[in-house]
Amino acid sequence: MYAFIARRLLATLPVLLIVAVLVFLMLRLTPGDPAAILAGDAANPEQIAQIRESLGLNESIVAQFGIWAGHLLTGDLGESFYFKMKVVELIGQRLEPTLALATLTILIAVLVAVPLGVIAAWRFGGWFDRCLMGFSVLGFSIPVFVLAYVLIWLVSLKLGWLPVQGYQRLEGGFWPFLRHLILPAITLSVIYIALIARVTRASVLEALGEDYIRTARAKGLPEWKVLVKHALANAAVPVATVIGIGIALLIGGVVVTESVYAIPGLGRLTVDAVLARDFPTIQGVILLFSFVYVFVNLLVDLSYVFFDPRIRY
Amino acid sequence: MRTAFAALVAAALLPVLAPQAAAQGAAKVLRVVPHSNLAILDPIWTTAYMSRNHGYMIYDTLFGTDEKAQIRPQMVESWTESPDKRLWTFKLRPGLAFHDGKPVTPEDVIASLQRWGKRDAMGVALFSFVERMDSPAPDTFRIFLREACGFLLEAIGKPSSSVPFIMPKRVADTDAFKQIEEHIGSGPYVFKRDEFKPGDKAVYLKNTKYVPRKEPPSGSAGGKHVYVDRVEWNLALRDAQSQVNALAKGEVDILEAPAFESVEALKKLPEVQIVMSGPTGLQYMARFNHLHKPFDNPKVRQAALAAFSQLPFLQAQVGLKEYYRVCPSMFTCNTPYGSAVGSEIQSKSNIRKAQELLKASGYDGTPVVLMKPTDLAAIQKLPDVAAQLMRQAGFKVDLQAMDWQTLVGRRAKKDAPDKGGWNMFLTAWQSHDIWNPIANAALDGKGEKSGWFGWAKDDRLEELRAQFMRATDDAKKKKLAEAIQTRAFEIATHAPLGEYVQPVAARKNISGFFVTNSNIYWNLKKN
Known part of the structure; x- marks a missing residue:
């Protein structure tokens, strides 16, 4: 087991290296000049050239990569061209909102979707099952921003229950922190509820057809125990996989939600950095995202051991 | 029981609600x-308007520009000029102090002007006349000119990017091509550096020691009274x-800057007011690339000018009549040099005339690479209108x-356009940035050497601008501005595409708005 974890962690290094090289090259080939952006609209070409020089953009791509990689080895992601801050510090500022939003979203999604999926499988073909499948299609189809505006109009503007926008850091109190996150998290969780509920339903449905379920029922176990302890437990591996994929996808999914709800998280930072051609920040954020992606996949693989003791690494 | 429960809930919520209410x-x-x-927190290093607005919060200026484009003293109490207009002596107001409590000295002023003079177009022009500066008394500084120039006050009182903000000498001594690290001024607000999170928020506290001028606020001039304790910019x-x-x-x-599409909806909200920020507003502009075919030919550029009737651009981009106006001036209307002189090629234009001019120009069908920004709502529709009018021509x-x-x-x-270059783009300028021939970057005729994008080259234009810099008589300056505009239309440096005013939306409990083109947050009261 520990050898497996060590192997997987070591395997992330070449992945991150490839990501680093690709991102670095792609950014340099992308049109747009960070110096021209920084200089402002009224700057003349001479001023832009001076800024380009000061940013080290006149060096060859190989030299630029060498400098960046050298810093990276010491854990330094460089300094943002645009924000004039250390990228690590910048990411640190934006990590909490994104982490909070992602955690609450997945929490809501799992707590709602798994029971719904189990019940739908249990009542296969009935009105509940059909409603859930209908909701599922709707959940996949509604764009996040549309849902966000509808929820804001209803919950914030008409009912006045929750704020329209903004983020309150945890240090400012738990309730202010939570009330700013509820709407964004619900907005973002709908698509994951649809996805997880669908997969849970299919997996539980398959498990319910197995002999051990018939045996459990023949033993006279209450139905909820049959569903939870036998059907759901055996259907957990695909559900865990989908949740893992969901977490990884969530990293990209927060961009729109953070924009609509004005949450200063990593999604907004990525958009700002891309628009400003802020190479060091984009590189830093993408490296972080890649690492999270690889790490979440590792956790999912490890969770298989917990859900299915037959699996050994 | 119900009362007891309510009390319990209230008690539970009290710790949550109380700090907010108290705050x-x-x-x-x-x-x-x-x-x-x-x-970017250095308003001299970049010309970005956001950095300029940040500058207005924390720094003060020697002079300001009022709503009628007149230069008014701000940090300066009085000034004199020698009969030959080569020696200017300025006395600072008493009681000026930076946020750290240290007094503003002439040395701070001189260092600030020197740094600004290396970055700003008008600053560079001014410093080509400056022989030296010195401080004969603790509250006085002098500017010695090699020869008289007619725009000294206009330059050091300019209201838009880059504004010559006054910083402490230790800050202003920073290399003009490096960003400053310390953000301290003598303006009406103090910047809360520890609360600044780019992309999240910027916070400014009232400078309680600031002494405003007695005059009412107007443009960037007048008394900078602060009636709130704290300003938060939601970034x-x-x-x-x-x-x-x-x-x-x-x-x-x-x-x-609410979107024009939102204005009608905002007007219907009972708690919201729409405020007109300033009379001069902004100008849309089409810029030609003078280096490459087909716009290396002035006759082709004139044909494009003739096609560019302003109204279609304004209708498409702004839509609401009360916020736009047709104005043929390259210096924007309602400003000291705003006039229609020489603009006939565009102001009396039509597609038929454009077709005739294009035919006469010998245009060989070279495609015009027109760059369209898809993510900038403020000018996004203009290129489509330009493309349509040009195709019709x-x-x-x-x-x-x-x-x-x-x-x-x-x-x-x-x-060249087929090798990653371009032929034309469209943009918008605040009138403050283009309302005189020196500040207006599109009227730079230096060509490739140091001109603005598009690199117009015209010796006659440069000669007229040089005469304008030296002119000290207002009537003569106006005549020269007209001559510059006439020449610019003749060679079609660029095309003004009409003007608009950006409305501001505010809650009705906010009062004290005054006429200004920059986004300035003094004199505002919150009831």
Whole structure:
């Protein structure tokens, strides 16, 4: 087991290296000049050239990569061209909102979707099952921003229950922190509820057809125990996989939600950095995202051991 | 039982609600949604308007420009000029102090002007006349000129990017091509550096020691009275619809630049007022690349000018009549040099005339690479109108969509259009930045050497601008400005495409708005 974890962690290094090289090259080939952006609209070409020089953009791509990689080895992601801050510090500022939003979203999604999926499988073909499948299609189809505006109009503007926008850091109190996150998290969780509920339903449905379920029922176990302890437990591996994929996808999914709800998280930072051609920040954020992606996949693989003791690494 | 339960709930919620209520009761906070993100804190290093607005919060200026474009003293108490106009002596107001309590000295002023003079176009022009500066007394500084020039006050009192803000000498001594690290001024607000999170918020506290001038506020001049304790710029709220929602719910107080599409909806909100920010506003502009075919030929550029009737651009981009006006002046209307002189080629234009001019120009059908920014709502529709009008006139147009930052990077390239260069782009300027022939970058005729993007080269234009710099008589300056505009239309440096005023949306409990083109947050009261 520990050898497996060590192997997987070591395997992330070449992945991150490839990501680093690709991102670095792609950014340099992308049109747009960070110096021209920084200089402002009224700057003349001479001023832009001076800024380009000061940013080290006149060096060859190989030299630029060498400098960046050298810093990276010491854990330094460089300094943002645009924000004039250390990228690590910048990411640190934006990590909490994104982490909070992602955690609450997945929490809501799992707590709602798994029971719904189990019940739908249990009542296969009935009105509940059909409603859930209908909701599922709707959940996949509604764009996040549309849902966000509808929820804001209803919950914030008409009912006045929750704020329209903004983020309150945890240090400012738990309730202010939570009330700013509820709407964004619900907005973002709908698509994951649809996805997880669908997969849970299919997996539980398959498990319910197995002999051990018939045996459990023949033993006279209450139905909820049959569903939870036998059907759901055996259907957990695909559900865990989908949740893992969901977490990884969530990293990209927060961009729109953070924009609509004005949450200063990593999604907004990525958009700002891309628009400003802020190479060091984009590189830093993408490296972080890649690492999270690889790490979440590792956790999912490890969770298989917990859900299915037959699996050994 | 029910009462006991309510009391219990109230007691439970008290710790959550009480700090907020107490905080709101204690301090008046003005919550503003600026037009863009604030990233660069050095208003001399960049010409970005957000950095300029940040500068106005924390720095003071020697002079300001009032709503009638007249230069008024700000940090300066009085000044004199020698009969030959080569020696200018300025006395500072008493009691000027930086936020750290240290007095503003002539040495601070001289260092600030020197740094600004290396970056700003008008500053560079001014310093080509400056022989030296010195301080004969603790409250006085002098500027010695090699020869008389007629724009000294206009330069050091200029209201827009880059504004000659006065910084402490130790800060102003920073290399003009490096960003400053310390953000301390003598202006009406103190910057809370520890609360600044780019992309999230910027916070300014009232400078309680600031002594405003007695005159009423006007433009960037007059008394800078602060009636709130704290101003918070919400830098995260950039979605147009979310901004409207937040204003409607009272989560923010002011939207600096609501989308024109939102204005009608905002007017219907009972708690919201629409404020007209300034009489001069902004000008849309089409810029030709003078280096490459077909716009290396002035006759082709004139044909494009003739095609560019302003009204279609304004109708498409702004839409609401009360916010736009047709104005043929290259210096914008309602300004000292604003006039229609020499503009006939455009102001009396029509497509038939454009077709005739294009035919006479010998245009060979070279496609015009027109760059269209897809992500900048403020000018997004203009390129489509330009492309349509040019096609009607007989041009072949290659409309290339890209994000604004790609456009900004690409327009700096001098390569041929088929090798990554370009032929034309459209933009918007605040009138403050183009209302005189020195500040107006599009009227620079130096060509490739140091001209603005498009690199117009015209010796006659440069000669007229040089005469304007030396002219000290207002009537003569106006005549020269007219001559410059006439020449600019003759060689079609660029095309003014009409003007608009950006409305500001605010909650009705905010009062004290005054006429200014920059986004300035003094004199505002929150009831």
